[in-house]
Amino acid sequence: xxxxxxxxxxxxxxxxxxxxxxxxxxxxxxxxxxxxxxxxxxxxxxxxxxxxxxxxxxxxxxxxxxxxxxxxxxxxxxxxxxxxxxxxxxxxxxxxxxxxxxxxxxxxxxxxxxxxxxxxxxxxxxxxxxxxxxxxxxxxxxxxxxxxxxxxxxxxxxxxxxxxxxxxxxxxxxxxxxxxxxxxxxxxxxxxxxxxxxxxxxxxxxxxxxxxxxxxxxxxxxxxxxxxxxxxxxxxxxxxxx
Ligand code: ADP
Ligand code: MG
Numbered sequence: 001x002x003x004x005x006x007x008x009x010x011x012x013x014x015x016x017x018x019x020x021x022x023x024x025x026x027x028x029x030x031x032x033x034x035x036x037x038x039x040x041x042x043x044x045x046x047x048x049x050x051x052x053x054x055x056x057x058x059x060x061x062x063x064x065x066x067x068x069x070x071x072x073x074x075x076x077x078x079x080x081x082x083x084x085x086x087x088x089x090x091x092x093x094x095x096x097x098x099x100x101x102x103x104x105x106x107x108x109x110x111x112x113x114x115x116x117x118x119x120x121x122x123x124x125x126x127x128x129x130x131x132x133x134x135x136x137x138x139x140x141x142x143x144x145x146x147x148x149x150x151x152x153x154x155x156x157x158x159x160x161x162x163x164x165x166x167x168x169x170x171x172x173x174x175x176x177x178x179x180x181x182x183x184x185x186x187x188x189x190x191x192x193x194x195x196x197x198x199x200x201x202x203x204x205x206x207x208x209x210x211x212x213x214x215x216x217x218x219x220x221x222x223x224x225x226x227x228x229x230x231x232x233x234x235x236x237x238x239x240x241x242x
Contacts, residue, residue, distance in 0.1 A: 004029045004064060004159060004190055005050070010043055011058030012214075019045050021214040022059070027159075030188045034222065036203035037211035038237060043194045046160045046211070050192070051083045064158070073108055076222040081163040086168055090136040090142035096123070097132040098141070100151045108155060115140030115154065122150040126180050142173025146180055166197060178204075198241050202226045210234045 005027040012020035019042050027033060035043050048054045050061055052074035061068040068077060090099050097119060104115040123129045126146040136144055145165050152160060162181060166174040178200050185191065185204045195201055201208060201222060208225040209217040210233075218225065218234050229235045 001028065002065070003027055006062040007050070007059065008062070009059035010046075010049060010056060010061065012049055012054060013057045019214050020049065020056075023214075023216055025209065025216065025219075027190060027192065029190055030048045031206045032189075032191045032204055033207045033209055034205035035192060035194045035209045035211060036196075036198075036201065036234075036237065042214045043211055044163050047083065047163050047192060047194060050162060051078060051081055055157065075144045077084070079103065079108055079155040081161060081165070082155060082157035082159070084145070084148045084152055084165050086164040088136065088141065088148055088168075090144055090148060092136050095133050095135055096128070096139075096147050099136070099147065100154050103151075103155050119150065119154050122153055123147075125130045125183070126150055127176075140148065140173060141169045142176045145173075145177045149177075149180055149184075153184075159192075160184065162191065162193045162195070164194055164196065167196070196241060198226070198238065210237070 003026040004066060007023055007025045010020050010023040011018065023046060035046065037043055045054060046057070049056050056069050059069070063077065063081065071077060081115055097116070100119045101112065101115050104110045105112055120129060120132065123132060126149065128143060131139065131143065139147065166177050169177065174197070178197065181193065182204050193205065205222040208220055208222045209216055212233050217231050218229065228240065229238055
């Protein structure tokens with residue numbers, strides 16, 4: 001089976017500075033890949049390129065057979081590749097439900113009643129069905145992140161990108177968000193997850209990608225990576241965080 005996402009020789013520069021230096025990664029449907037690496041190595045930029053939030057200077061990003069570096073339909077692509085960031089990016093002036101309905105109704109032109117049903121189902125799954133009419137300011141950080149995930153899921157994406165979604169959360173809220181992501185993994189969602197939660201990565205990821213200075217230094221099944229990292233850089237990195 002062809003991979004759902006195939007990245008070949010991806011190069012991203014900011015000015016003269018090379019931030020992604022020839023990234024190759026193939027992602028098969030249903031796989032969960034944890035992207036690890038020190039701060040500043042290019043993890044966020046990598047995810048942002050996949051979602052068309054950064055222009056790239058070289059290489060290909062082939063998603064479902066189409067090279068996204070040449071697409072003019074980013075709005076549509078973003079319905080298929082959902083992304084959740086570290087900062088809760090909910091619209092503060094809209095209720096939870098309005099936040100969730102926005103893309104499905106405005107971009108996907110779906111019927112409100114149908115999307116509302118799906119939204120409620122998803123809210124139920126993350127334990128927040130009773131907060132549909134709340135405003136983001138009335139929610140905890142962990143609740144906001146779960147809503148951000150629901151909002152992304154409600155467009156029926158084929159794949160999800162998570163960029164340190166628990167990094168700004170108090171420890172007691174980290175778990176409730178990670179549990180939602182673990183649930184998605186069980187349901188077979190294809191995911192790229194940037195995280196510093198090593199235990200979580202080991203538990204949920206099929207494969208680990210270790211990045212440093214804009215390059216992939218190691219790629220291995222998660223268990224293998226954590227048991228026996230091949231490069232010194234990865235060994236150090238794991239030891240610091242464990
Ligand atoms: P990570 O997510 O792994 O911490 P980033 O992808 O955020 O790393 O950043 C990779 C490198 O690119 C860093 O050196 C960062 O300073 C630089 N960078 C990120 N965004 C920009 C930008 N918009 N303009 C210039 N440099 C940037
Ligand atoms: Mg980052």
